[in-house]
Amino acid sequence: xxxxxxxxxxxxxxxxxxxxxxxxxxxxxxxxxxxxxxxxxxxxxxxxxxxxxxxxxxxxxxxxxxxxxxxxxxxxxxxxxxxxxxxxxxxxxxxxxxxxxxxxxxxxxxxxxxxxxxxxxxxxxxxxxxxxxxxxxxxxxxxxxxxxxxxxxxxxxxxxxxxxxxxxxxxxxxxxxxxxxxxxxxxxxxxxxxxxxxxxxxxxxxxxxxxxxxxxxxxxxxxxxxxxxxxxxxxxxxxxxxxxxxxxxxxxxxxxxxxxxx
Amino acid sequence: xxxxxxxxxxxxxxxxxxxxxxxxxxxxxxxxxxxxxxxxxxxxxxxxxxxxxxxxxxxxxxxxxxxxxxxxxxxxxxxxxxxxxxxxxxxxxxxxxxxxxxxxxxxxxxxxxxxxxxxxxxxxxxxxxxxxxxxxxxxxxxxxxxxxxxxxxxxxxxxxxxxxxxxxxxxxxxxxxxxxxxxxxxxxxxxxxxxxxxxxxxxxxxxxxxxxxxxxxxxx
Numbered sequence: 211x212x213x214x215x216x217x218x219x220x221x222x223x224x225x226x227x228x229x230x231x232x233x234x235x236x237x238x239x240x241x242x243x244x245x246x247x248x249x250x251x252x253x254x255x256x257x258x259x260x261x262x263x264x265x266x267x268x269x270x271x272x273x274x275x276x277x278x279x280x281x282x283x284x285x286x287x288x289x290x291x292x293x294x295x296x297x298x299x300x301x302x303x304x305x306x307x308x309x310x311x312x313x314x315x316x317x318x319x320x321x322x323x324x325x326x327x328x329x330x331x332x333x334x335x336x337x338x339x340x341x342x343x344x345x346x347x348x349x350x351x352x353x354x355x356x357x358x359x360x361x362x363x364x365x366x367x368x369x370x371x372x373x374x375x376x377x378x379x380x381x382x383x384x385x386x387x388x389x390x391x392x393x394x395x396x397x398x399x400x401x402x403x404x405x406x407x408x409x410x411x412x413x414x415x416x417x418x419x420x421x422x423x424x425x426x427x428x429x430x431x432x433x434x435x436x437x438x439x440x441x442x443x444x445x446x447x448x449x450x451x452x453x454x455x456x457x458x459x460x461x462x463x464x465x466x467x468x469x470x471x472x
Numbered sequence: 473x474x475x476x477x478x479x480x481x482x483x484x485x486x487x488x489x490x491x492x493x494x495x496x497x498x499x500x501x502x503x504x505x506x507x508x509x510x511x512x513x514x515x516x517x518x519x520x521x522x523x524x525x526x527x528x529x530x531x532x533x534x535x536x537x538x539x540x541x542x543x544x545x546x547x548x549x550x551x552x553x554x555x556x557x558x559x560x561x562x563x564x565x566x567x568x569x570x571x572x573x574x575x576x577x578x579x580x581x582x583x584x585x586x587x588x589x590x591x592x593x594x595x596x597x598x599x600x601x602x603x604x605x606x607x608x609x610x611x612x613x614x615x616x617x618x619x620x621x622x623x624x625x626x627x628x629x630x631x632x633x634x635x636x637x638x639x640x641x642x643x644x645x646x647x648x649x650x651x652x653x654x655x656x657x658x659x660x661x662x663x664x665x666x667x668x669x670x671x672x673x674x675x676x677x678x679x680x681x682x683x684x685x686x687x688x689x690x691x692x
Contacts (some may be wrong), residue, residue: 217568229565237553310549311542312525313566469528 230322250334253285274436284402290331291368297323298372356432370455401426421450474500479532479618494672505662508652509687514669545622552596578611584609
């Protein structure tokens with residue numbers, strides 16, 4: 211009989227994710243010392259640019275909302291989602307060498323990258339909060355729990371899309387390029403720099419097909435006292451969360467062995 | 473003990489299926505060291521990968537109550553951007569070792585591998601000899617029932633080869649080895665039984681000498 215300790219699959223999963231997590235932290239932040247800097251810089255840069263632009267061209271169109279705070283919530287949430295999706299897509303190939311150990315499953319690498327992005331984003335959020343308090347912006351939250359629910363939901367949404375993309379992109383290089391093309395304009399059509407209510411109805415109708423708009427509106431509606439969640443369609447968000455997740459899990463399960471042995 | 477039950481494994485090439493194993497059923501008994509022979513491309517490494525649980529037969533079942541190491545080969549199983557030390561830590565962690573055990577393992581591997589400062593350099597800067605030193609040293613830290621070794625004993629300089637063989641002889645007092653090698657003296661020295669992988673079949677021989685003879689016949 212085996213002289214090695216028998217462990218349950220949950221125990222193995224936990225130790226693998228921990229090991230992968232520490233490895234990702236080391237490669238992301240260890241070798242390039244600027245890793246920590248970029249984690250915050252992305253979102254910060256965007257907030258400064260658009261807050262500056264806005265104050266240059268228009269007066270405050272959202273009474274009761276500090277526009278930089280609006281932008282900060284948008285970009286932090288958007289980058290969290292975007293990084294989860296873009297990091298997941300290459301998770302398999304980046305960790306390929308480690309599949310030599312049978313404990314390490316491709317699925318674990320996605321879970322690890324999602325957890326890492328959540329951690330990085332949380333750290334960036336804390337820094338934003340500190341800056342907001344320091345320069346005296348109104349960062350009070352209308353309904354903290356609902357904001358957290360929206361962000362958590364956004365992570366699950368990103369995980370589902372990320373897993374699905376990772377599986378398809380592993381076998382079809384073209385798919386990864388396609389996703390890149392789709393991701394680029396999202397910044398401008400996801401209710402990040404404006405509330406959806408401020409748009410002309412026919413544009414609004416179209417943009418509401420973008421699931422990210424609903425997540426952004428949900429976050430904004432529960433964060434700011436003077437905004438609401440009138441346009442948020444929870445059912446639509448559930449579809450966009452569950453369907454990619456199901457497709458991702460289904461095709462992952464079918465192709466796990468092929469990914470491991472290729 | 474290792475049991476292969478109706479195992480079929482093939483790769484698809486452009487025109488046909490190339491069979492590595494074609495409906496193979498054998499039982500490898502417990503407590504023997506197994507030498508694996510076969511020509512290049514016969515499927516020795518694939519067989520080792522399947523035993524190590526990182527490749528899978530197209531049909532059939534491979535079963536064993538025992539624990540297997542990862543296949544130690546030239547390819548490594550190391551993440552190039554991480555240092556030797558970080559890779560050792562990583563492997564210890566996935567096997568659920570405690571922090572104290574990890575510290576001990578790092579010391580043991582560092583001492584065995586004798587790669588000096590390179591221990592803290594990224595693996596991608598290593599030569600293939602250094603990689604196998606690290607890989608082999610690392611495997612000695614764990615108590616597997618079977619060590620899966622793919623050719624690694626033949627790399628490295630004379631001095632290290634001797635050292636590895638000595639360490640391996642000591643290690644296989646408590647475990648067994650599945651060894652792919654093209655060096656007949658090494659096989660004769662370390663293995664009790666042999667299997668020859670040839671044209672989709674496995675020939676099991678009770679004596680490593682017979683296996684070598686079979687292999688030589690194939691090569692004629």
